[in-house]
Amino acid sequence: MNKGFKNILAVSTIIICGSLYILGNNEIAINNTRYKGMEISLNDKTNVVEEGNGLLLVNSKLGLDTKYKPKDLEIPNIPFANESQTEERQVTKIVVKPLEDLINSAKAEEIILLGNSAYRSYDLQKRIYKDSVKAYGKKYTEDYVAKAGFSEHQTGLAIDITNEHRYFVKGTNEADWLEKNCYKFGFIIRYPEGKNDITGIAYEPWHIRYVGEQVATYIHNKGITLEEYLEEQ
Ligand SMILES: [Zn+2]
Numbered sequence: 001m002n003k004g005f006k007n008i009l010a011v012s013t014i015i016i017c018g019s020l021y022i023l024g025n026n027e028i029a030i031n032n033t034r035y036k037g038m039e040i041s042l043n044d045k046t047n048v049v050e051e052g053n054g055l056l057l058v059n060s061k062l063g064l065d066t067k068y069k070p071k072d073l074e075i076p077n078i079p080f081a082n083e084s085q086t087e088e089r090q091v092t093k094i095v096v097k098p099l100e101d102l103i104n105s106a107k108a109e110e111i112i113l114l115g116n117s118a119y120r121s122y123d124l125q126k127r128i129y130k131d132s133v134k135a136y137g138k139k140y141t142e143d144y145v146a147k148a149g150f151s152e153h154q155t156g157l158a159i160d161i162t163n164e165h166r167y168f169v170k171g172t173n174e175a176d177w178l179e180k181n182c183y184k185f186g187f188i189i190r191y192p193e194g195k196n197d198i199t200g201i202a203y204e205p206w207h208i209r210y211v212g213e214q215v216a217t218y219i220h221n222k223g224i225t226l227e228e229y230l231e232e233q
Contacts, residue, residue: 119153
């Protein structure tokens with residue numbers, strides 16, 4: 001793989017996440033309001049990760065307040081990609097142990113997984129969006145980068161995983177292991193293959209979201225998305 005391509009991959013992995021929300025270019029006021037025909041709601045910030053209806057759903061229609069920040073962010077004891085910034089190494093407390101268990105279990109099977117990007121503040125996501133427009137243009141950014149306030153990374157419940165080659169795609173040992181095993185630790189592949197009509201986001205084998213073991217197992221066994229799960233409740 002040449003260096004340019006590697007760089008593109010690295011940057012793409014950073015900016016893609018929680019993404020593909022095609023929301024237009026204007027600044028969005030995040031309130032219980034309508035934007036370009038879509039209902040945009042403010043999530044109930046007190047229900048972060050309860051099993052069932054209280055599961056926090058963030059997608060192109062459900063945004064978070066600009067000031068929303070989980071109050072119990074911690075850096076888990078896992079290996080991170082060198083380029084990962086300190087802020088984005090944090091997850092909410094409830095995710096720390098399951099994430100450490102997941103990474104350690106993979107390692108026991110000689111699968112080396114690295115944390116890449118977890119919590120991102122509204123401001124960091126905004127910066128990432130701006131940088132992407134500068135580097136890759138408006139069209140690419142609209143297709144691949146979440147607007148600030150509409151990224152699941154702002155919840156602290158999601159993390160992008162990568163591998164030593166920064167090439168985390170289907171068919172690599174690392175991505176396949178994650179897909180097969182993450183539910184055992186309470187995580188789901190949040191944007192599965194072939195479900196972008198429901199999630200609004202293309203397949204992202206690296207982006208996992210904590211929902212708790214019970215819900216993760218159910219979602220895994222049925223091959224559904226978080227949106228579909230919540231619809232059933
Ligand atoms: Zn992501």
